[in-house]
Amino acid sequence: MRAVTYTRYGSPDVLKLKEVQKPSPGDNQVLIKVHAAAANVADWRLMRAAPFMVRFMGGGILKPKHQILGTDVAGTVEEVGENVTQFHSGDEVFANLTESGRGGFAEYVCAMESATVLKPANITFEEAAAIPIAGVTALQALRDYGKIRPGQNVLINGASGGVGTFAVQIAKSYGARVTGVCSTRNLEMVRSIGADQVIDYIKEDFTRKGEQYDLIFDGVANHSVADYNRVLKAQGICVVVGFSSLFNMLKVALASRISDKKIGSMTAALNKEDLVFIKGLMEEGQLKTVIDRCYNLSEVPEALHYLEGGHARGKVIIQINNSN
Ligand SMILES: NC(=O)c1ccc[n+]([C@@H]2O[C@H](COP(=O)([O-])OP(=O)(O)OC[C@H]3O[C@@H](n4cnc5c(N)ncnc54)[C@H](OP(=O)(O)O)[C@@H]3O)[C@@H](O)[C@H]2O)c1
Numbered sequence: 366m367r368a369v370t371y372t373r374y375g376s377p378d379v380l381k382l383k384e385v386q387k388p389s390p391g392d393n394q395v396l397i398k399v400h401a402a403a404a405n406v407a408d409w410r411l412m413r414a415a416p417f418m419v420r421f422m423g424g425g426i427l428k429p430k431h432q433i434l435g436t437d438v439a440g441t442v443e444e445v446g447e448n449v450t451q452f453h454s455g456d457e458v459f460a461n462l463t464e465s466g467r468g469g470f471a472e473y474v475c476a477m478e479s480a481t482v483l484k485p486a487n488i489t490f491e492e493a494a495a496i497p498i499a500g501v502t503a504l505q506a507l508r509d510y511g512k513i514r515p516g517q518n519v520l521i522n523g524a525s526g527g528v529g530t531f532a533v534q535i536a537k538s539y540g541a542r543v544t545g546v547c548s549t550r551n552l553e554m555v556r557s558i559g560a561d562q563v564i565d566y567i568k569e570d571f572t573r574k575g576e577q578y579d580l581i582f583d584g585v586a587n588h589s590v591a592d593y594n595r596v597l598k599a600q601g602i603c604v605v606v607g608f609s610s611l612f613n614m615l616k617v618a619l620a621s622r623i624s625d626k627k628i629g630s631m632t633a634a635l636n637k638e639d640l641v642f643i644k645g646l647m648e649e650g651q652l653k654t655v656i657d658r659c660y661n662l663s664e665v666p667e668a669l670h671y672l673e674g675g676h677a678r679g680k681v682i683i684q685i686n687n688s689n
Pocket residue numbers: 405406407498499502522523524525526527528529546547548549551566584585587605606607608609631632633672675676677678679
């Protein structure tokens with residue numbers, strides 16, 4: 366099968382389209398013929414080993430531990446492992462590959478049954494592939510860390526990004542009044558996915574407008590702890606999901622210990638229950654994937670180069686046209 370592989374860390378030039386052996390499913394896995402894979406920020410961070418600590422967080426210390434990137438896919442089940450009970454050959458599914466060693470930028474990949482979900486019939490493979498990391502991060506940040514409730518004033522910083530576009534819609538589905546922060550060119554798009562109010566970060570700093578929020582979801586991480594404190598209501602919560610620098614991360618970690626308001630960062634823990642929850646929102650029409658652009662498998666280097674520019678509008682998707 367064809368796959369995009371890399372054997373050393375570096376720029377997108379390290380990624381090579383090659384013929385590799387087609388995988389076979391373990392007892393608890395399904396083999397998926399991949400139709401679409403999402404590009405996530407984690408992919409270019411793992412490609413570059415940036416920040417350096419990525420090497421010690423499962424990336425591989427001297428060279429990449431897993432040679433095929435791509436953590437979120439959608440496709441058709443081709444074969445199932447011995448213990449698999451929920452899926453059959455021909456099922457249309459989407460899956461997260463964190464627990465199975467990634468490998469989504471390929472024509473076939475094995476996913477754990479426990480990280481695989483039937484694709485909603487009303488969405489495309491491209492829309493489904495976008496869900497796992499971006500959707501679950503937005504959900505867990507708002508619902509679990511942020512304790513979102515109906516009627517709250519919720520601000521989404523980075524509302525136009527892959528995670529932010531899910532966050533705006535999920536916050537709306539919980540009955541919040543949502544303010545999205547984005548640049549001029551994305552104001553209309555962020556309104557169109559449900560934001561009640563939009564703030565253009567090029568013209569205004571949301572932390573200096575005098576408004577306060579019950580919950581801040583920060584997908585950019587470009588503000589100080591003092592800024593968060595100023596715009597949070599007394600019992601307010603700020604959850605930082607974005608990563609800008611190690612220094613910023615340490616400051617937020619310190620704030621989570623000493624601030625009287627709840628300010629902290631979180632890392633999503635992918636689980637099937639939350640994938641199914643998001644699938645439900647999609648089936649009800651409460652949530653849709655915003656796709657910025659699609660690339661072919663041979664264009665994964667271009668896709669990751671584009672994504673690391675930091676200006677995606679929604680999700681960047683790899684379309685995989687299986688030839689066999
Ligand atoms: N904690 C977790 O578990 C977790 C999981 C997934 C992702 N993440 C992190 O979350 C962050 C966002 O991920 P993503 O996939 O949404 O990234 P992305 O798709 O690359 O999003 C980039 C978006 O940020 C916007 N943006 C850039 N500067 C901004 C600013 N100053 N104010 C407001 N918006 C700004 C850009 O809009 P313009 O083009 O208009 O500038 C663009 O739409 C990344 O740091 C990623 O590593 C964390």
